[in-house]
Amino acid sequence: MGILRVSGRDLTALTEAIAGSRLGPRVAHYLALRDAHGEAIDQGLAIHFPAPHSYTGEDVLELQAHGGPVVLQLLLARCLEAAAETDPATRRPRLPHLRLAQPGEFTQRAFLNGKLDLAQAEAVADLIDAGTEAAARSATRSLGGAFSREVEALATHIVELRTLVEATLDFPEEEIDFLERADARGRLAAIVTALAAVLERTRQGALLREGMTVVLAGQPNVGKSSLLNALAGAELAIVTPIAGTTRDKIGQTIQIEGVPVHVVDTAGLRGEAQAEGEIERIGIARSWDEIERADAVIFLHDLTRAGEPGYEAGDTAIAARLGLSEACRVLHVFNKSDAVPPGIDSGGGLRLSVRTGAGLNALRRALLDRAGWHASPDEGVFIARTRHVLALQRSAVHLEQARALAAQAGAALDLLAEELRLAHGALGEITGAFSADDLLGEIFGRFCIGK
Numbered sequence: 239m240g241i242l243r244v245s246g247r248d249l250t251a252l253t254e255a256i257a258g259s260r261l262g263p264r265v266a267h268y269l270a271l272r273d274a275h276g277e278a279i280d281q282g283l284a285i286h287f288p289a290p291h292s293y294t295g296e297d298v299l300e301l302q303a304h305g306g307p308v309v310l311q312l313l314l315a316r317c318l319e320a321a322a323e324t325d326p327a328t329r330r331p332r333l334p335h336l337r338l339a340q341p342g343e344f345t346q347r348a349f350l351n352g353k354l355d356l357a358q359a360e361a362v363a364d365l366i367d368a369g370t371e372a373a374a375r376s377a378t379r380s381l382g383g384a385f386s387r388e389v390e391a392l393a394t395h396i397v398e399l400r401t402l403v404e405a406t407l408d409f410p411e412e413e414i415d416f417l418e419r420a421d422a423r424g425r426l427a428a429i430v431t432a433l434a435a436v437l438e439r440t441r442q443g444a445l446l447r448e449g450m451t452v453v454l455a456g457q458p459n460v461g462k463s464s465l466l467n468a469l470a471g472a473e474l475a476i477v478t479p480i481a482g483t484t485r486d487k488i489g490q491t492i493q494i495e496g497v498p499v500h501v502v503d504t505a506g507l508r509g510e511a512q513a514e515g516e517i518e519r520i521g522i523a524r525s526w527d528e529i530e531r532a533d534a535v536i537f538l539h540d541l542t543r544a545g546e547p548g549y550e551a552g553d554t555a556i557a558a559r560l561g562l563s564e565a566c567r568v569l570h571v572f573n574k575s576d577a578v579p580p581g582i583d584s585g586g587g588l589r590l591s592v593r594t595g596a597g598l599n600a601l602r603r604a605l606l607d608r609a610g611w612h613a614s615p616d617e618g619v620f621i622a623r624t625r626h627v628l629a630l631q632r633s634a635v636h637l638e639q640a641r642a643l644a645a646q647a648g649a650a651l652d653l654l655a656e657e658l659r660l661a662h663g664a665l666g667e668i669t670g671a672f673s674a675d676d677l678l679g680e681i682f683g684r685f686c687i688g689k
Contacts, residue, residue: 239302239303239304239305240302240303240304240305240306240309240310241300241301241302242300242301242303242310242313242314242317243298243299243300243301243344244298244299244301244317244336245292245293245294245296245297245298245339245344245347246296246297246333246335246336247289247296247297248297249286249297249298249299249333251325251327251328251332251333252299252317252320252321252332252333252336253284253286253299255272255320255323255332256271256272256284256299256301256313256316256317256320257269257271257272257284258270258272258276260286261284261285261286262286263286263287263288263291264285264286264287264288264291265285265286266283266284266285266302267283267284267285268281268282268283269281269282269283269284271284271301271303271313271316272316273312273316274316274319274320274323279303279309279312279313279316280303280304280309280312280313282301282302282303282304283300283301283302284299284300284301284302285299285300285302286298286299286300287299287300290351290353293344293348293353294344294347294348294351294353295347295348295351295352295353296347296351301313301317314338317336318336318337318338320332320333321333321334321336322334322336340682340683341682341683341689342363342682342683342689343682344689345359345362345363345682345689346359346682349670349682355383355386355669355670355671356668356669356670357380357385357386357389357626357668357669357670358380358381358382358383358386359670359682360380360623361377361378361380361381361385361621362381362689363689364377364380364447364621364623365377365378365381365621366689368621369449369491369493369498370446370493370496370497370498371496372446372493372495372496372497372619373446373447373496373498373621376443376446376447376619376620376621377447377621379618379619379620379621380443380620380621380622384618384620385440385443385620385621385622385626385668386668386669388436388439388620389436389665389668389669390669391432392429392432392433392436392633392665393662393665393666393671395425395428395429395432396429396637396658396661396662396665397662398425399422399425399426399429399658400655400658400659400662402420402422403422403651403654403655403658404655406651407651407652407655422644423641423644423645426637426640426641426644427641429637430634430637430638430641433630433633433634433637434634436630437627437630437631437634439619439620440620440622440626440627440630441610441622441627442610442611442612442619442622443619443620443621443622443626444622444623444624444626444627445497445609445610445611446496446497446498446619446621446622447621447622447623448498448623448624449491449497449498449499449500450497450498450499450500450533450534450605450608450609451500451502451531451532451533451534452499452500452501452502452532452533452534452535452536452605453502453504453525453528453529453532453534453535453536454466454501454502454503454504454536454538455504455507455525455529455535455536455537455538455556456506456507456536456537456538456539456540456553456556457506457507457508457540457549457552457553457556458505458506458507458508459506459540460506460538460539460540460573461538461540461573461574461592462503462504462506462538463488463503464592464593465503465536465538465571465573465590465592466488466490466501466503468592468595468598469490469492469499469501469598469602470490470492470501471492487502487503487504487505487524487525487528488502488503489501489502489503494602494605494606495606495611497606497609497611499605502528502532504521504524504525504528504529505518505521505522505524505525506522506525507522507525507526507552507556508522508552526559529560532567533567533608533609534567534568534569534605534608534609535560535567535568535569536569536571536601536605537556537557537560537568537569537570537571538571538573539553539570539571539572539573539587540572540573540574541572541573541574541575541577541578541589542574542577542578544578567608569587569588569601569604569605569608570586570587570588571587571588571590571597571601572587572588572589572590573590573591573592574591574592574593575589575590575591575596575597576591576593576594576596577591588600588601588604625667625668626668629664629665629667629668630664630665630668632660632661632664633661633662633664633665634661636657636658636660636661636664637657637658637661639657640654640657640658640661643657
C-alpha cells in the first residue's frame with residue numbers, strides 16, 4: 239500500500255477531479271482513482287480531512303493505492319495535472335499553486351498551524367528513526383506532549399515570578415518588599431529544583447535517542463574483535479591468533495537496556511616500528527582518531543601476558559597517550575580471565591572472559607554507568623535531543639544568576655527580571671515559542687519527503 243497526501247486550502251475541486259465526487263469528512267471511500275479521461279488509474283481509498291481537523295491543520299486529501307512506484311507516480315502526476323486544469327464551475331485553475339512537498343513540510347505546517355509544538359514535531363522524526371523499542375516508546379511519549387508539558391510547567395512558574403518582579407518595577411512608590419512578601423527566593427529555589435529534575439530526565443532522553451559511541455582499544459591480540467562479536471552476538475570481525483588481523487575500524491550498534499551503543503573495533507595499537515607495513519600504520523592512526531571522538535573507551539588488557547616486559551611497556555605507552563584527562567572516559571577491562579589463576583591482579587579493573595562470557599553483563603552495566611544512564615524504559619522517559627539539553631542548561635544558568643541576585647540585600651530587581659526573561663526564552667526555544675527561521679530549516683530539512 240502506498241499513500242499520497244495533498245495539504246492546502248479548499249481541496250474540494252481537486253478531490254472531485256481525482257475521486258469523481260465530493261467525499262464525506264474523515265470517511266474512507268473505496269473507489270476508482272481516475273485520470274484526466276475518467277479512466278481508473280487504480281482502485282483505492284480516498285479520505286478527506288477538512289481543516290482544522292487534520293495533521294497539518296489544513297484541508298488534507300489522502301489517497302491510498304497499491305504501492306507500486308508506477309501507480310504512485312501516475313497518481314502524483316494526475317494530482318499536479320488536475321490542480322492546474324480549469325475548474326468548469328469557477329473557470330479558474332483548481333489549485334494553481336500545488337507543488338511537491340519539501341522534506342518535513344507536512345510536519346512543519348502542523349507546527350506553524352499550532353497542531354504540534356517544536357518538541358513534538360521533532361518527536362515525529364525520532365519515532366520514525368527509532369532504533370530500539372525503548373526509543374520508539376519514548377518518542378511516542380514526546381509526540382503525545384509529555385516533554386512539552388514538563389517544559390511548559392517550568393515556563394509557567396517563571397512567568398508568574400516575572401510578573402511579580404516586573405509589577406514591582408512598574409510601581410516602586412508602593413514600597414512593597416517584593417522578595418519577602420512574594421516569597422521570591424522560595425519560588426525561585428523551587429523552580430531551580432524542578433528544572434534540575436527535568437534536565438536530568440532530558441539527558442536520559444537524549445542518550446536514549448543518540449546513544450553512546452564506545453571504542454575498543456588495546457594492543458594487538460588482546461581480544462577486541464572477539465569482544466565485539468560477543469557484544470553483537472554475531473561473527474562480525476575476523477578473529478585469528480595472528481597479531482594485527484584488524485586493519486580498519488568495524489562498527490556495530492547494539493542495545494543495552496534499550497540504549498543504543500555504537501561499538502567500534504579498531505586496529506591494535508602499537509608503535510610505528512612494530513607495525514607491519516603502511517596499511518597497519520594507517521589502521522593505527524584511524525584507531526586513535528576514533529578514540530578521540532568516542533564517548534567511552536574500553537582499554538582491553540590481556541591477563542595471560544601480564545608481567546611480560548614488552549607487553550607491559552606497550553600498555554604503558556597507550557595509557558600515556560590516552561592521558562590522565564581521559565580517565566573519566568576510559569574503562570579498563572582485563573580479558574582472558576578463564577586462562578589465568580584467580581590470583582592474577584587486574585589492578586581494580588573489570589575482569590572478563592570473552593570466550594566463556596563471564597563478566598559481559600558487568601561490562602554492559604559499566605558502560606551504561608559511564609554514559610550516565612540510570613533510568614528504566616518503564617519510568618516514562620521521553621525522547622530528547624542535545625539541543626534540548628543545551629537549552630535547559632542555559633535556562634539553569636540564568637536561574638542560578640537570578641537566585642544569586644535575589645539573595646543580595648537590596649537586590650537589583652531590573653537585573654533579576656532580565657535573568658528570568660532569559661531563562662524563559664531558553665525554555666521557549668525547546669517548544670518553538672521562540673525559534674529562529676534557520677533553526678526551523680535545520681530541523682525540518684532532516685525529515686523525509688511526505689512528513
